[in-house]
Amino acid sequence: MNRQAQRSGATGVHHNRQYSEHYLDASSKWFNDSSSNHIPPLQDYNLYGGGGGRMYRSNAQRSFNEYCFDPATPPRSYAIKKNANGYGDEDYSPRDFSPGLLDLHSFDTELLPQITSSNLYDSEPYIFGKQTVRARASENNVSNSLAAADNAKSSNVAKIKVVVRKRPLNKKEVAKQEEDIIDTVSDSLTVHETKLKVDLTQYVEKHEFVFDAVLNEEVTNDEVYCETVEPIVPIIFQRTKATCFAYGQTGSGKTYTMKPLPLKASRDILRLMHHTYRNQGFQLFVSFFEIYGGKLFDLLNGRKKLCMREDGKQQVCIVGLQEYRVSDVETIKELIEQGNATRSTGTTGANEESSRSHAILQLAIKRSVEGNVSKPPRVVGKLSFIDLAGSERGADTTDNDKQTRIEGAEINKSLLALKECIRALDNDQGHIPFRGSKLTEVLRDSFVGNSRTVMISCISPSSGSCEHTLNTLRYADRVKSLSKGNNSKKDVLSSNFNLKESTTISLSSVNTYTYEDRAADAWPEENDGDEFSSPEDYCEPVKPSWKKNEKVEQYSATDEKFKKPNHQIKWKDIPKVEPKTVHSDDDLTALLQVRVGY
Numbered sequence: 001m002n003r004q005a006q007r008s009g010a011t012g013v014h015h016n017r018q019y020s021e022h023y024l025d026a027s028s029k030w031f032n033d034s035s036s037n038h039i040p041p042l043q044d045y046n047l048y049g050g051g052g053g054r055m056y057r058s059n060a061q062r063s064f065n066e067y068c069f070d071p072a073t074p075p076r077s078y079a080i081k082k083n084a085n086g087y088g089d090e091d092y093s094p095r096d097f098s099p100g101l102l103d104l105h106s107f108d109t110e111l112l113p114q115i116t117s118s119n120l121y122d123s124e125p126y127i128f129g130k131q132t133v134r135a136r137a138s139e140n141n142v143s144n145s146l147a148a149a150d151n152a153k154s155s156n157v158a159k160i161k162v163v164v165r166k167r168p169l170n171k172k173e174v175a176k177q178e179e180d181i182i183d184t185v186s187d188s189l190t191v192h193e194t195k196l197k198v199d200l201t202q203y204v205e206k207h208e209f210v211f212d213a214v215l216n217e218e219v220t221n222d223e224v225y226c227e228t229v230e231p232i233v234p235i236i237f238q239r240t241k242a243t244c245f246a247y248g249q250t251g252s253g254k255t256y257t258m259k260p261l262p263l264k265a266s267r268d269i270l271r272l273m274h275h276t277y278r279n280q281g282f283q284l285f286v287s288f289f290e291i292y293g294g295k296l297f298d299l300l301n302g303r304k305k306l307c308m309r310e311d312g313k314q315q316v317c318i319v320g321l322q323e324y325r326v327s328d329v330e331t332i333k334e335l336i337e338q339g340n341a342t343r344s345t346g347t348t349g350a351n352e353e354s355s356r357s358h359a360i361l362q363l364a365i366k367r368s369v370e371g372n373v374s375k376p377p378r379v380v381g382k383l384s385f386i387d388l389a390g391s392e393r394g395a396d397t398t399d400n401d402k403q404t405r406i407e408g409a410e411i412n413k414s415l416l417a418l419k420e421c422i423r424a425l426d427n428d429q430g431h432i433p434f435r436g437s438k439l440t441e442v443l444r445d446s447f448v449g450n451s452r453t454v455m456i457s458c459i460s461p462s463s464g465s466c467e468h469t470l471n472t473l474r475y476a477d478r479v480k481s482l483s484k485g486n487n488s489k490k491d492v493l494s495s496n497f498n499l500k501e502s503t504t505i506s507l508s509s510v511n512t513y514t515y516e517d518r519a520a521d522a523w524p525e526e527n528d529g530d531e532f533s534s535p536e537d538y539c540e541p542v543k544p545s546w547k548k549n550e551k552v553e554q555y556s557a558t559d560e561k562f563k564k565p566n567h568q569i570k571w572k573d574i575p576k577v578e579p580k581t582v583h584s585d586d587d588l589t590a591l592l593q594v595r596v597g598y
């Protein structure tokens with residue numbers, strides 16, 4: 001039984017995979033991939049703490065010490081802590097030692113050149129202790145086959161995967177009697193938008209979307225990790241750069257979703273380093289910085305201002321960024337916590353603890369060239385986590401102060417630049433405007449060359465956020481089209497499918513929630529940061545009126561009309577929809593226009 005099936009069974013969540021013809025190719029790649037997980041179980045890793053593993057641990061420690069006390073590297077103090085299993089772990093507090101280099105500009109950021117399989121696994125830059133040649137040879141054989149499996153796996157991982165995560169209604173939304181207007185079935189979701197006709201009767205317009213995965217409000221952060229990042233972890237050992245980023249309106253759950261992912265990924269990376277790639281000399285480095293107001297700040301070095309440069313090979317270098325070489329999960333946890341605490345947050349009209357910056361946490365796998373430890377190690381692969389600042393509408397910012405509005409304008413400017421890049425990639429344009437913003441310069445890696453990208457679009461289920469939600473989903477849909485190759489005709493079709501699969505249902509007899517009410521309550525004046533502080537705070541979703549309505553059911557997502565996206569279909573009662581809503585491909589452009597008034 002594959003993991004998906006197990007998960008569905010365990011949680012009762014909806015994830016039964018059904019792929020429409022349109023999406024089978026890319027999605028099934030991921031499906032195949034995630035169903036065959038070669039990462040050894042966590043227990044295997046823990047075993048290294050005792051028995052036969054001890055030799056490895058002490059050897060690893062020696063190797064690490066050798067590195068740390070290399071004359072080229074400033075000496076560090078460190079403390080031995082006991083880990084959960086009672087075994088000693090080097091635990092380097094970020095404050096206890098100076099970081100392991102890194103002026104990225106000062107050395108080659110190019111990926112380590114391709115190493116032939118025999119080279120890779122025969123060479124031993126770090127020869128550990130008293131292992132016999134035979135033992136090493138047999139270990140290398142195991143590593144070879146596991147690594148070969150990872151190689152095969154990496155080629156099956158789609159270049160871009162788009163996942164949508166719906167959060168639960170929060171207390172405030174429930175108190176305002178806002179409804180859950182998002183219906184999820186398998187990998188599709190339907191947004192039920194309440195609208196008014198010219199004669200002021202209400203109707204519901206349905207918008208249907210299909211993505212690589214749709215995660216509903218019951219899905220845990222662990223499951224989000226399994227669906228999104230876990231499949232790309234092994235491939236960063238295969239000379240690949242991978243990026244996971246969260247996109248969505250402020251307060252939609254981006255930080256909540258992104259925060260746990262790097263630590264979970266580090267755990268898997270270390271497990272691979274200590275198991276599949278044991279004795280191969282791979283090293284793990286962590287860096288964490290933010291883009292705030294178009295400037296870069298090092299979150300692991302007292303918010304030191306950083307400088308971004310492009311070298312002759314168009315490689316982006318972040319001058320002065322400090323990286324920490326890490327070898328245990330606890331240290332990574334401390335670093336991540338330190339970085340998160342240093343991040344710029346603020347209160348907006350929409351979220352009390354809003355991230356006002358784009359935060360970028362990078363896990364880099366490095367390896368010394370041909371085992372030459374005297375040279376600085378070179379990047380083999382990189383996994384970047386980007387928690388984008390929330391997108392906002394001008395309408396949401398009326399009660400924000402000037403600083404917050406300027407921040408918002410800057411955020412939207414960079415998100416627009418990102419959209420421009422995506423559009424250019426989508427159209428297969430020769431020139432991709434990566435230089436449009438600092439954000440896109442950093443993200444350049446994610447979209448070119450041998451790269452993999454996972455976009456997690458976070459949405460709120462509430463009726464008051466409907467417009468935001470549709471904007472986010474259309475944006476995600478655009479990104480999704482990139483994963484289908486550069487067949488623009490096909491892309492147009494798939495986009496049209498998502499945009500046109502909407503219909504209208506008269507709700508005048510059922511829905512008493514007026515347009516004016518909705519406009520007034522479009523977004524809470526302020527968001528209580530503790531609204532989700534404990535599981536008890538989750539609110540039992542109110543059964544939405546469209547779910548109670550018989551007429552609505554007859555137009556459900558399983559309707560034949562939805563199954564076959566036939567653009568000749570003439571929907572009954574389709575009113576003239578405001579162009580802003582229908583043709584919102586340029587939502588971010590519209591956002592910027594709103595901001596011109598500043």
Ligand SMILES: Nc1ncnc2c1ncn2[C@@H]1O[C@H](COP(=O)(O)OP(=O)(O)OP(=O)(O)O)[C@@H](O)[C@H]1O
Nearest residue numbers: 167250251252253254255256351354355390529532
């Ligand atoms: N899936 C979820 N389950 C439970 N609580 C959630 C979920 N998603 C978000 N929340 C809660 O919603 C609130 C807002 O989430 P979060 O801060 O992650 O939003 P955000 O999109 O990062 O906002 P901003 O862009 O303003 O930083 C937080 O209190 C968070 O705990």
